[in-house]
Amino acid sequence: MIHLPELIADLGLILAAAGVTTLVFKRIRQPLVLGYILAGMLVGPHFKFIPTVTDQKSITIWAEIGVIFLLFSLGLEFSFKKLVKVGGTASVTAIVEVVFMLLAGYLAGQAMGWSTMDSIFLGGILSVSSTTIIIRAFEELGVKHKKFAGLVFGVLIVEDLVAILLLVLLSTLALSQQAAGTEMLVSILKLGFFLVLWFLGGIFLVPTFLRATRKLMNDETMLVVSLALCLIMVLLAVKVGFSPALGAFIMGSILAETTQAEKIEHLTKSVKDLFAAIFFVSVGMMINPSILVDYAMPILVVTLVTVSGKFISSSLGALLSGQPLKTSIQTGMSLAQIGEFSFIIATLGVSLKVTSDFLYPIAVAASAITTFTTPYLIKLSEPFYHFLNRILPTRWTAAISRYSTGTEGITRLSDWKVLLRAYAFNTVIHSVLSIAIILASARYLQPFVTKNIVNGLNGNILSVVLALMLLAPFLWALAIRRIQKNAYSHLWLNKKYTRGPLVALEVFRVLLAVFFVGFLMYEFFSTWVAAMIALLLTVLVIVVFQRRLQAFYDKLESRFLHNLNARDNQRNKPEILPWDMHLAEMTVPSASPMLGKTLIELSIREKFGINIALIERGNTMIPTPGKDERLFPADKLSVIGTDEQLAAFQQYLENETTGDAEYPKSDMTLQKIVISSQSAVYGQSIRNAGIREKANALVVGIERGDQRILNPQSDFVFDNGDIVWVVGNSKKIRETL
Known part of the structure; x- marks a missing residue:
């Protein structure tokens, strides 16, 4: 009789359970991660009504591979250049949130009588939001074109790097079992040293290698080479004392800078999905349902700390970074959940045997609850802002508005x-x-x-x-x-x-x-x-x-x-700074009545109050197009306007357009310039200053005292103290103004 290895039987059982539960969760429009966790609970050792996994050690190894490929995929979406481009606003918001939640999680654990290590790991678990859940919620609610969405995406990018740092610091702390300041400092310096070294070496060597072997690469060899590079970096990371997840993340971020990034992401997606599914199923296998019942109150406490703490800290961080009250509230309510990285941090505590058995299922239960609440919080964020705006003292809202206006825009470095x-x-x-x-x-x-x-x-x-x-x-x-x-x-x-x-x-x-x-x-x-x-x-x-x-x-x-x-250089597209007016990208549908018409015939600015800052036509970029420029099928328009104006224009396109507006990534920015008597355009009208011709830029708003002028006329004359909002290439704007 042929004997089937236990690993194959267990793998078949895991994938069958995951397939059934994910179909159900797709049907009820819930995140697949929760379906995987439920599948793990069903085939785990704590649920006896159906066949269970027998070789848990081998499944744990597969799950570790899943973590590697999951972090590799996150690295492909991350890239260090994205971290540089998100700017101070997202960085300040993310740092305030992470520090606040680390402290809040620790204090909550201590208040419930948990050990020091359980409390510290709880803080780490609560400090990272879920990229997958937020992106899905934004797509379903149709808010990706709104201003706060860009800030949220920037915060998530910073959080990815902070989570990697937390993995290193928590590993060091768990192994030393004490908060040794010297060891922590050495770990941070060591991490910084290897991050810089790997990034410099990787960017110099990997793209050169891929370019030299491009003619030899088909889909199969590209997949093999990409996974080989990932595992080589994993070996290097382990060799110098870091976790395998860090190595996978670093190689993903290096490959994210190459021209092959999209192809690699596409080819490795199936591998990542398979092993990530096994990882999340293994997460569910570690959950004892009886613990969820016994620890119902701590689960409720952790959930409340997550939602309230992330809302307060993210909103406060956004306010401190100079965002308006509305954007800050929407950002805070969007980030009020925990997700994939939190599971990895919880897994670290279990693998190092420094956390209690109850912490893992509590974190998973809190993640599940906040996953369900996230879409409702995002939907309620704008009504809640209007409620706060009504009840807050006028002097408070005025002070926030002045602070926000004063911190945005260009700051000329000495x-x-x-x-x-x-x-x-x-x-x-x-x-x-x-x-x-x-x-x-x-x-x-x-x-x-x-x-x-x-x-x-x-x-x-x-x-x-x-x-x-x-x-x-x-x-x-x-x-x-x-x-x-x-x-x-x-x-x-x-x-x-x-x-x-x-x-x-x-x-x-x-x-x-x-x-x-x-x-x-x-x-x-x-x-x-x-x-x-x-x-x-x-x-x-x-x-x-x-x-x-x-x-x-x-x-x-x-x-x-x-x-x-x-x-x-291959994409050659723009990056956005926040204001009430901001950039969004929309595609001209193939059957649009706008096709073949000039911009002056369409009167888009007059009808919707928006400006077209850029037209992307294949590999051709047309910045600040003139009035005689015509629109063609599949043209990508970078348009600038307020949330309401963009929503109205998007609604105009919805009958023909299949995709949502997305935030572009480019050199096109919305900037604030303060006019002084030394400015090149002082005393000139917009027309005579030649801003459109010299800088390929548009003047979209002017503040003079308490007066705000949207879409000013071309005969408007610049005066000392005017605050001018311009959209265009930042370098050319500086040279012109």
């Missing part, structure tokens, strides 16, 4: 800020690369040379020479490379105040380079020899090989920047 920011990036990046080369040379290069080429002192000398050849371009960039020449020149001309600090900065850069060379020598020779050789070699490299090093470094930098910007 020369010192520009220079110090550039020097900080230069120092961190090249210090990380230098340390990595030195440590790799001492631990891998030198043993290899002495074992296979030449041993003894000669082996050490050869190893040092090879290491210095690798270090040289980065030492040159660290110590000598000219950074932000214009800002540096402006500051240098102010002899009385700035030359001293500038000289100090340059001396610091040179000394840091000398230190790294000395550090390399110290790994191979005695201290005094290291100091002398470091000084001599540093001077030699700077004086003799400066031009060659500059040329070589420029090639490295050019390749890195080309890889980093390749995907953006």
Whole structure:
């Protein structure tokens, strides 16, 4: 008789249960994650009415693979450049929310008499919102075009990175079993070091490799190579003491910067869905229904803390970042749930055996409840804002409005800020690369040379020479490379105040380079020899090989920047800053009555009060199109207006359009410019200033005192103190205004 391995039988049982429950949940229009968890409860050891899984150890291994591919998929949607582009508003909101919820979760756990580790992990579980649930709710409610949706998406991006940091910190804390400040600091520095190193190395190597092998890649080989890269990074992460999930997330975020990102995401989606389903089913298998009954009150407490805490903290964070009251309330009520990452954090506590058995099912139950409440909270957010606006004192709402207006728009950086920011990036990046080369040379290069080429002192000398050849371009960039020449020149001309600090900065850069060379020598020779050789070699490299090093470094930098910007150059689309008016993207339907008509014939601005900032036609971009521009099928319009105006225009298109408006990702921004007597357009009319012609930009609003003018006439004359809202390319606007 043929014997069927238990793993295959268990896998068949899991997928059958998951298939049935997800069909039911699709029918009742609920998130599939909840269906997977319910399937896990049914086939788990605590439910005896149907066949149960027998080989739970093997299922746990499959679930770990599921976590890896789930984090890999999140990384593909994340990308570090997205984190940079979300700006301070989303970052402030996310940080306020995470810190508040960490504290709220800890205090709630302590109030219920839980252990310290249970309380800390509860705070981590409650601090991360659910990307999947929010996106689904936004799509079903049709609010993706609204202003607050862009802020919510930005907060979710920041939360992804914070969740990765939490995984590392909670792992360190769980293993040490005490809140050692030194260990936490070392873990954070170690994480930062490897994040920078992996990102720089990954962006330099991976896109180059994919581009070189592009002709050899079909769907099958692309899938195999992508998963191989993911697992290689998982091995590297584990090798240096991090979780496999971190490695998968990092590789996903690196691949997200390549031109193949969409294809890789499409090819790996089925693999991710399969293993993620197994992971979430394994989550359900760990839930004992009797615990849910016994801990009904803690589940209620955790749910209330989640909803109220996230609403308060997210709203407060949005207000502090300069958002209007309405946007802040809508953001807070949208983020009031916990989801996928929370399960991963809870799984970490179980796998490390530092949390109690009841914490996991309580977190899952609270997630299920908040999943059901999320759509209703989003729907009620606007009525709740109107209620608050009525009952709050007028001076409060006026103060919030003034604060919001004062913090939005362009803030011109001083020369010192520009220079110090550039020097900080230069120092961190090249210090990380230098340390990595030195440590790799001492631990891998030198043993290899002495074992296979030449041993003894000669082996050490050869190893040092090879290491210095690798270090040289980065030492040159660290110590000598000219950074932000214009800002540096402006500051240098102010002899009385700035030359001293500038000289100090340059001396610091040179000394840091000398230190790294000395550090390399110290790994191979005695201290005094290291100091002398470091000084001599540093001077030699700077004086003799400066031009060659500059040329070589420029090639490295050019390749890195080309890889980093390749995907953006391929798409070449705009990014949004928040205001009552904002950008949204809509597609012209194939059977629209607008086809073939010019913008002046359509009178869209007059009918709906909106402006068309950009037309994307295939690979062609038409910024701030003129009145004689015609519309064609499948044109993507980047339109600017208020929530109400965009909703009205979307309704106009709904009879023919199948997709929802989405937030674009581009260089097109809504910006605030304050006119002064030194401004280039001071005293000129909008028409004479030539803003449309020179900057491909539109003036969409002007504030003069207490007066707000929407869509001003072309003969409006700019005066000192006018606040001008312009949509267009930020660089061109700065050059023109």
